[in-house]
Amino acid sequence: MDELSGSHSISGPNGRAAAPPAAEGVGLRIGHRVHAVGNPRRIGTVRYVGAVEGYAGEWVGVDWDDGEGKHDGSLGGIRYFTARGERSGSFVRPKNLSTGISFLEGLHCRYRGNSTKEEEDEMYVFSTSQKRVSIQLLGKNKIQEKLNHFKELLGASISYLGVSSAETSNEINAIVPNLEELDLTGNLLSKWQDIGTLCEALPSLKILTLTNNLMDCEIPKLPSLVSIRVLVLNNCGITWNQVEKLKESLPAIEELHLMANNLSMIGPASSSYAQGFDSLRILNLEENCIESWDEILKLSYLRSLEQLHLNRNRLKHISYPLDHQRPELPSDCDMQDSVIRPFENLQCLLLGSNEIDDLASIDSLNLFPRLMDIRLSENPIVDPSKGGLPRFVLIARLAKIKMLNGSEVSQRERKESEIRYVRLVMAKMQSDDLEELRHLHPRFAELKALHGIEYERPSSGIAGPQKMSSGLISVKLRCIGASMGEKQPLTKKLPPTTTVGKLKVLCESFFKLKDIRLRLYIQEEGSPLKPKTTIGFGYHALDIELDLLHWIDLSSTSCIARLKNIISL
Structure with a gap:
């Protein structure tokens, strides 16, 4: 057995x-x-x-x-x-x-002439955006030719080969002196001395991936790894104390990936904050166990930080540190005499799949000086089943964002979202308490003035025909389909409280459509109408059935009913 x-x-x-x-x-x-x-x-x-x-x-x-x-x-x-x-x-x-093989043995094994299809598929490196990029392959016909050309190799993936040790620095440098990218995912490496030897032997190495190598807790004095720009330590059992020790050897690091390391704390003391990492632009802390936003605030003075990835943690609340909340700077800190704002260069903050459930967290994102790209998907605050905020409300409440949940926020979408939001707030207002309104909807007054929206109280009593007619919205309707072409357009006057769902039903009646699923779009003025092609630039889908017409900017537009069973959208 x-x-x-x-x-x-x-x-x-x-x-x-x-x-x-x-x-x-x-x-x-x-x-x-x-x-x-x-x-x-x-x-x-x-x-x-x-x-x-x-x-x-x-x-x-x-x-x-x-x-x-x-x-x-x-x-x-x-x-x-x-x-x-x-x-x-x-x-x-x-x-x-x-117990594994050495680095050079792994290199020869991966690039031998009879490599399998699976091994060839794994010959890749990660780009700076963490996408797989096929690496340079040398002549496949002759093994010796490959070995002779190792000196020209710029990138290599030696993943899942059981590499557990490294030869001497001189031996490695003699074989692959020009490597710039190296992926060692899923090997048996554990000693930091071996990593130091590898990096010392590869003076041109810029990108090093050690994902799924369980590294030792003790980190000896490592040589200065001045060429390393990207270091990937996902699922390596790394603690933040180890990160602090590593940073002394990484003076030029720009990207640090620390996914799935069971991290719950940033640094040992609650009053401290991360220093150094002067070149660090991207910090990836996804799939960890961070619950307290106070831990994240310890990163607020990383002066070059542009992207902070926090997807799939346990954060419940976020905030921007006000003056009295900011960590105290040590007396020997080189930033004492500088005017530095927390997260002053942060442009991208990924918060998907956390536990954020309050409006204050959303509104606090406006205080980050340069934040433009935000991910909030799969949080309770945006969960439709729990009454979460729809996309248009997020866009309206977040003044500076240009990318939300991976999708670009166009100028048109921002304008429509802000108008819809203001009208939604006005429709739900229960009192004239301006202080309460400012607390619940901080941007309401600003947006109302920006778009010139007048507040109209619902009129009492029964409106006469003339009064009712004057409040109707004129909508130009067109119906197109790939097999039927375009029907004669219609212009209808509809109450401003007509929902998108009701308008679909009306279109079925107006254009005598039976058992046909349709989708509504707004067509911008000047956009071509092409029944045989997919709707593209210049069109905006109306997909939220409970939206009211008076929330939507219908100026200089037509409403298009497009038949879903005929055209692929």
Whole structure:
């Protein structure tokens, strides 16, 4: 038997502790990173080496990264080690585990002549926007030709090959002296000394990816890695204390990716804030466990920070630090005599999939000096099922944003959103308390004045025909479809309280459409009408069925009823 199951019955008293492991003979030790022989993607950490009661020979207790083991480190009532999960551990024969290969061995293995299709697909690096970019491949016909051209290689991916160590700096530099991008995702690297050796051997290295390598807690003195611009440490078990130690060796770092490291704190002390990182433009902290916005405020004086990625954390509230909330600067800080605003260069803030549920958090985003790109999707405050804010309200409340949830906010969309928002607020106003109105809708007065919208109280009593007629909105309607062309346009006068959903029903009646699904658009003046093509530039979809006509800017436009079952949109 090569792997033991936690459900197998063996002799021995319940609860008895295992004898101290003897990690010798096969060269394995506690903490060693290994992978299953023949499967370098099945990676784990050695937690026990020794005998298992009831079974002959030596066994290795492994805690698997993917959580797919057989038990939690105990077998037959005896605890041999403690695994991270209830079923992430198992016992394996030493012969079925590999302690890995060296960096240059991995390089030769990946670029050998008979590489598989899967391996060739993995020959990529991450761009600065974290997209896969195929790397430069050398001649595939002759192995020796490849090896001779290693010196010309600029980018390489040596992912999931079981690389666990590095040769000397001179040996590496002699083979690949010009590497600029290196992806080592999913290997067995754990020693920072090896990373330092690699970087020292590759003086041109700018982008280094170490995702899914579980790194040691202790960081020795590393050489100054002056060429590194992008460092990816996703799912590496990194703490912020380690980040603080690393920054001394990364004077020119521009992008730092720290996804999925179970981070909950930025720095050790609540009164401190992050210093240094003078060139850091992008900081990625997605998929961590940060709950308190106070931790994020510790990053507020990173003077070059332009993008902060916080998707999939546990943030409930956000704010911009007012004067009395700002962290105290140390007496030896070089920013004491400077006039520096918190997050003064931050342009992009990604907050998707958090727990934000209050309007104050949304409105506080207006205080960030240069913030233009925001992601708020999958938060309670924008969840339609919980009465969350629709997109047009977010746009109206956020004065400076040009990108919301990954979509550009055009000038037209901003204007329409702001007009709809003001009219929505006016329709729901219950009192004339200006202070309360200012508190609930900080931009209402500004937007009302900007767009010249007059407040009209609902009239009492029954309006006469002339009065009712004067309040109607004139709408030009056109109906088009790929197979039927364009019907004769109509002009109708409709009450301003007509909803988009009601207008669809009216269009079905006006144009005698039966059992046909249609979609409404506003066509800007001068935009071409092309029944046989997809609606594109110059058109704005009316998709919110509860919107009222008087929320929509219908000046210099036509309303287009386009048949969905005929045209692909």
